[in-house]
Amino acid sequence: MKSISLRTYDNPQKITFEEFNQEKYTQLTYNISSYIDTKFKDSDKWVTLPEILQANPQLESLDIWGYKSPDLEISFKIMPNLKSLSFRFDSSLVLPKDWENATKLEKLQLSIPFETKGVDKFPEQLQYLPNLTSLQPPQTDNYEWWSSLAKLPALKMLNLQSYTTLPFSLARMLELLHTFPVLEEIINFYPKKSEPLTEVLLGLDRFKHVELISMVFKDITSIPLFFSKFKQVSFFNYRHVGYKEVNKFREKYATQPLSDRHRELLFLCSVKSWNRVKTYTTNHLLEKHKSTVPVVLMGYEKLASANKTTLKTKLKDTQISLEEKSGGEPIYILHTKSDWNVLEQVILEDKSFIVEEHLTEFLHYLEKPYLLENDNEELNQSIIRLLCSGDDENVNLAFQMVESGGAPVAVQSMIAAIAMTHKDTKIRKRARQVYQKVGSAAFVPLMGKPSYKETDFNLRISTHENISRTDFLLMVEYQHHLNRHYGKNTGSLSIDWRRLGLKEITENILLFPNLKTLHLSSNPELDLEKVFSLLVQIPTIERLYLNGCKGTLPASLSQLQSLVELDVSSNSMEDFSILAQLPNLKRLTMKGCKVKNWDWLQQCPKLEWICVNSADQQKIPHQSEQMYGGDLFLKIR
DSSP states (O other), X not given: OOEEEEEEOSSOOOOBHHHHTTSOOSEEEEEEOTTOOTTOTTGGGBOOHHHHHHHOTTOOEEEEEEOOOTTOOOOOOOOTXXXXXXXXXXXXXXXXXXXXXXXXXXXXXXXXOTTSBTSTTGGGGXXXXXXXXXXXXXXXOOHHHHHHGGGOTTOOEEEOTTXXXXXXXXXXXXHXXXXXXXXXXXXXXXXXXXXXXXXXXXHTTTOSEEEEOGGGSSOTTHHHHHHHTTTTOOBOOGGGOOHHHHHHHHHHTTTSOHHHHHHHOEEOOOSTXXXXXXXXXXXXXXXXXXXXXXEEOTTGGGSOHXXXXXXXXXXXXXXXXXXXXXXXXXXXXXXSHHHHHHHHHHHHHOGGGXXXXXXXXXXXXXXXXXXXXXXXXHHHHHHHHHHHTXXXXXXXXXXXXXXXXXXXXXXXHHHHHHHTTOXXXXXXXXXXXXXXXXXXXGGSTTSOOOOOSSSBOOOEEEOTTOOOHHHHHHHHHHHHHHHHHXXXXXXXXXXXXXXXOOTHHHHHGGGOTTOOEEEOTTOTTOOHHHHHHHHTTOTTOOEEEOTTOOSOOOGGGGGOTTOOEEEOTTOOOSOOGGGGGOTTOOXXXXXXOOOSOOGGGGGOTTOOEEEOOGGGGGGSOOOSTTEEOSSXXXXXX
């Protein structure tokens, strides 16, 4: 399979149509910049996009991208064999009007302004896209446009990369996503910081792969816990349960296996949360999985005897079965959606079922020494987390307990670790003081065991948002916890440590044994020799970005046999022949490098793409017709 990349960019060297027409291609990347002059002399001698498509009817992949060019208008017809089509453009591009030939199209990327000509009419073409499985929509809050996408019968993956936040409220967005018939993956889901994490996860539970932008949440450490039980937990809402009820529940079910308890039990604690619980359990458990739903009615003991009798009478003629433990709340087993309606009527008629929130009692509960001794660790962890992710008043109350030394050290450090990502600078400062005091006890085995089998979670540890050194160490400590207690199977990670400038980079890389992508750019003083001595112990790494790292690439680089993409821009080396020892390298970026000899390029068997200085372009040997010019030189195989 042959592919070609034509680039017109900053005083370009253009390729003639005759030269281009010597080969037939199945993939095309067509790039254009704001510097292109569409009125150059003898324009008929130069290849244009329509000519390219006409000469290559077998084209399967087309990628058009570039910058704004007000004098340029690009339009074309969809080719019948096209399977992948990408628009990454800020220009006067005209979206194709006729999509009748797009029946084979599987992947579509629309990284373009919504104002682009033809985008508003795109929903009218959905009938011609029966095989479209992957879509990246343009940024828009047009609800009708969005809702029309649910007509795509084969759409399995939705990429929200164009959005820095959701186009609608969380509730409306989740409602919309659930109308897509076969949607399985959501990439770059970016809720607002104010959205409760529990609601986000409950709303996304039906999808097989969800990639969240983790930095939007105040509580980073909570995400793996919720995801680890995401396919099992029915519902948790401890905010409206007093510590006495929680303690009785803990004692009653302490003999049950942890996984069974969390898979089966559902707490209905407030009228406010009823509709959400009902919708979730009905769709996910009763209808989808045809399973029953055990419901614990917290506060049952507060009912008068007459009301208890009334409750039993109302439920007698239903399918709802009752399991009542002596001295505790009954468990009602729901079988159908109609059972919900019956139980709902009973609950809403008697307000005594609703247990008010008792934050002060929570604090007393956390002080109990059995917190770290009982087997209900995840329940304790959830209470601590919810306590610390509340409003400022709640966090202050938590710190009063922590700073007074009234709680176990592990609880103090966990609360401090959670609050270290709080939006309030003063709270973060107090948290760091506590964390530095109690240190590594923060991650005792209170955390649920992570499981990435059913919901693939891609954690991105980034330093882009002014994360301090202490926050960074917190993340490292959390990874220590996962490795120490649950083995080194922590999922596929993408770590971004650009501009961090800390020695902790090299000291902590091995905490991520399944690392695939690593950004170390803009660390000019980084010890590359030491970095690579560690990276060779991570066989999974595929993408490495070292832009601005000045050190010499060591010989151990050749041991990264899985590496497919490498960025060594602005490196002071002159001899890069070691790169020829990377057998799977496909993409190479070398902007700002002073390369003396390019002969080693001929020894890179899989290299498809290389980005260099425009001045170096003529120095690269043109060994075959598959090499084409432009300011950014690409070698295609």
